[in-house]
Amino acid sequence: MTLEIEINGQTFVLHNSGALYWVGKKMLLISDAHLGKISHFRKHGSALPAKAIFMNFSRLDELVAYFVPEKICFLGDLFHSALNKEWHFFEEWVARTALPIILIAGNHDIVSPQKYEELHIPIVSEWLLDGFLLTxxxxxxxxxxxxxxxxxxxxxxxxxxxxFLKLPCFFRSREQMILPAFGEFTGTSVMELKPDDVAYVITKEEVIKISKAL
Incomplete structure (x- = not known):
């Protein structure tokens, strides 16, 4: 389910949901949750199951229960599009989670900043923290x-x-790591592994390190 790694003297735990836990900061990093995407596509005729709307929130609850973090940072694209009914589920999740939440703005984050202010969620363009850039x-x-x-x-x-089998991954090069999308039905982009790159592939059961193209 998890794999512990070290980067620049700091310990991080990779979770097979696609989330990353920064041990020293007791902080969860989650990218590309794309909440609201399922409702958005259902509204436009896509045959996605209604129950899938709650899958992201269930997975978020499981992460919080597993790591017991002190804060959560979303690395952009938290909400997929304009407001829809999933925003109310997000409000409920924020209330019951009761943790400080920070949003790094992504290209899909078009919901009014006022809505986030009402939930006490600050929005920033990036966050430089102890030699690590969160963007x-x-x-x-x-x-x-x-x-x-x-x-x-x-x-x-x-x-x-x-x-052939395509699997999402944490993609690490010499000076950065790109997190997989957390949200359901988000799609992926296939990366080419170079000699210095590492992919931490995620499956339903575990996180597996791959250091060369197979």
Whole structure:
């Protein structure tokens, strides 16, 4: 379910939900939750199951229960589109979670900042914390290790008989790590592993380190 790694002297725990826990800060990092996406697509005729709306919130509850964090930072694209009925579920989740929440603004975060202010959730463009840059868009910046999202990374695994399997992953290069999308029905982008890259592939049961293309 989890894999513990060290980056620049700090310990992080990778969870197979796609979330990352910063042990020293007792903080959860979650990217690309895309809350509201299921309702948005159902409204426009997509045949997505209504019960899927609650899957993201159930997974968030499980994460909080597992790690017992002191704060949560969303690395952008928290809500997929304009307000819809899932916002009310998000308000309920914030109330029962009762933890400080920070939002790093992403390209999908178009909900009025006033709505977040009402929930006491600050919105920032980035957060530089103890030598780590928390942002939505991947970038390498001198003097900092970056945690980001946006791309929804995955890798393509190959097997015998021309078998292919695409799995989401935490994608780590020398100076940054891109988190997988947390939200359901978000899609992925296949990444090419270079010699210095590492992919931490997530499955339903575990997180697996892969250091070269298979």
């Amino acid at each position: 939505h868009f991947p970038e390498e910046r001198e003097g900092a290790f970056t945690f980001s999202g946006h791309i929804h990374p995955s890798v393509m695994l190959t097997g015998q008989g021309r078998q």
